[in-house]
Amino acid sequence: MPTSFSMTICGIEELAGHNQAGFTHVLSILDPQWPVPEAFGAYGEHERLELRFDDIIEETPGMIAPQASDVRALLDFGRDLMAEPGANLLVHCHAGVSRSTASMLLILAQARPDLGAEAVAAEILRIRAKAWPNLRIVELGDAALGRGGTLASAVIGLYREQLARRPELGEFMTEAGRAREVALAGGASSG
Template sequence: MPALHVCPLSRLAETVAAVRPSHLLTVINAATPVPRPEGIGPENHLVIGVSDILEAMDGHILPGEEHARQIIGFVRRWNRERPMVVHCYAGISRSTAAAYIGLCALRPDLDEFLLAERLRRAAPSATPNARLVAAADRLLGRRGRMSEAIAAIGRGVDAFEGTPFALPLDS
């Protein structure tokens, strides 16, 4: 069953070993080095250097449309024969936004609120980056529904880092 697996950087190696993904999506600060795990080719590893912020700040990269476009393109090229792992530093904001964007891109037939609820059930600490979600919402033509759905699930429970979880594509 194809799924998006989400984890923090600290649990990347164990998550990759456990699920044996074909693709890896890294959404992390540009200056944070992330070695590509063994078994994932460079063509199957997308690194998006972006800060987890909602407004411009000196020295930081603000998430925007180009980042959302890269996420959408990458998940759409994934053949779904093996899982994809999505991670950021803490596994709470950028990676959960990217996973939600991926679900919405791959499952245009499903309601945004249903997908957001799936995210919340799988990850109580998920607090997807609203700016990244809003950019994808525009690109996918979801007319604000993705942003509304993420606002509806609210901020996740406080956590230093998220617990790894999976979002199946076909349920």
């Protein structure tokens, strides 16, 4: 899918393996108390946005949920990236499954407003086969981009596809506090 920039998604454990990839832009999403990954010491010069919040979809005492301000920051970062010819983007979170895939989905949707939401979600799944985008981030971004709920609906379809491939994800995501995502996908949920 053509964009003006290259896209990679990964988790913290994979960062060292990407240090020769020549990334021009890195969106780093970390838990609030997590140290900056040492792997970045081996990366060349790049623009970097660091966001810090927990991988949750509901306000939870003692945790920091993604906020509209975080989504605005990542969309601003995406706009800057689109202005640079030949940009090469890496988005990472802890596992490269939820916060990073949601963020890349929004950056791609912003870069390609001509694409339908399902095509954007399909591209994220192609880039990162284990994608399960954080619904809160997607909902906030959907509103910010004026997509009328289509991105959130497409992500629910992506969850449905992931659950069909790996039904055990339903229980895992439910136990991780993500029961609403599982329920919206039509999966079994105990909470």
